[in-house]
Amino acid sequence: MTYSWKDSIYQQREDLAQLIREPLAQLAETCTTAWGDREQLNAALTQGFASIPHCTALYCVTTDGVQICDNIGANGLAQEHFGRDRSQRPYMKEAVPAWGFLLSDAYISLLGHRPSLTALQVVRADSDMLGYLGADFDLRGLPVTSALYEEPGYWRQIKGDAAIRGMVFQQTRIDSLMDGNLDQALSILEELLTQRGVFQCQIHFSSSQATIWTVDDPFRYRILDHETLSDPDICLVYPSSPYPQDATIPQHTIEQILATMQSLRLADPTIYLRAASINIFNGMISLTFSCDGSHYMPYDEFLLKNTSFWF
CATH class of the missing domain: 3.30.450.20 (PAS domain)
Structure with missing residues (x-):
């Protein structure tokens, strides 16, 4: 239940x-x-x-x-x-x-x-x-007698800072360092997620960094800055690890998820993706846009939406 x-x-x-x-x-x-x-x-x-x-x-x-x-x-x-x-x-x-x-x-x-x-x-x-x-x-x-609740698996939208939403059409996306090297950065993150034991990844496109958690050391996060995400040698630091069998997100969909995030980052100069996250175990994707609105949704529902849906 x-x-x-x-x-x-x-x-x-x-x-x-x-x-x-x-x-x-x-x-x-x-x-x-x-x-x-x-x-x-x-x-x-x-x-x-x-x-x-x-x-x-x-x-x-x-x-x-x-x-x-x-x-x-x-x-x-x-x-x-x-x-x-x-x-x-x-x-x-x-x-x-x-x-x-x-x-x-x-x-x-x-x-x-x-x-x-x-x-x-x-x-x-x-x-x-x-x-x-x-x-x-x-x-x-007090003793805890009830089961720990689970995060809901349906799509949720949460509004952010009203001041940011009010000014959204007066701003334009400025290329970050990551934007200029996005293909390589996302390829590195794909390798880490599918082959190197990373189970959660938060990607901050605007500040050109990613925060990752690994199955071998889940209580500590590690920050990959722009320099790190520009160097495929970082993959040598993380040992090869079989993709978890109990992961909710299938291994073969990680590439498509990251590619869709890239499209949401670059498709529109006003409404664009600022940050996103993947957790392969709970199967959820989070998206935070320039209007400071956040979305949480199952990975399969996310993959059904193309850029025309968002813009």
Whole structure:
């Protein structure tokens, strides 16, 4: 199953909610008789702290968001939070569902400046709502239970700087150093992509450079400047490597992809390709034009478009 980033977030939140909803509700019941008494609330939350998995702090607030006990955490009491007005914090501005439990959206914490989220459980005495039991969670301390999402494989267009788009028809492409040697530069990149273990390549036509990543050293990039891209000897530095069998982009299409990029670079003096990238594993091509608009699309869809489509 393919997960989007929203699917992954939803699943992660569902798993956490299932884990903490019941123990938080049980702890809220023990707070009912202690409500309004700072010391008794501190004692109840201290005793129940271990029952809330992955929690960093517990506290109680009124319906107006004013804290009526100390913060209870793994290191004990933090008295400076007593009387704190939390009414303007993001989690206090969300609507608590009718069943009385809310797992907030993630936010940046005030003290640690780290991604966090808060669970709120309504505290009731009979039919009267007294306030909320709050439980804070640091995202660094939460287990990841959902599958890592995959980048979508469909065509996406993203607009860039509006100032650049507004001036696009007042500019004209000026040949870069790479433009004057484009056939050779792209031939070198084809060799690196198909025969020398390079799996991702970002080509910056306007600044005459390329950034590459290799399967043997994928965590470090290497920059090939104009001088490098003018010298086929650079291919001697990278050992021969079989084209990966699990690559999405077929080896024989790399030449055509680069040739199409060359056409998009040179076909029009006003709307022209500034930068492009290839990743052979996810099968995507990215294009950034002089109007600062970016496109991300599958390689096969890219090859179906000729220059008349773009201009």
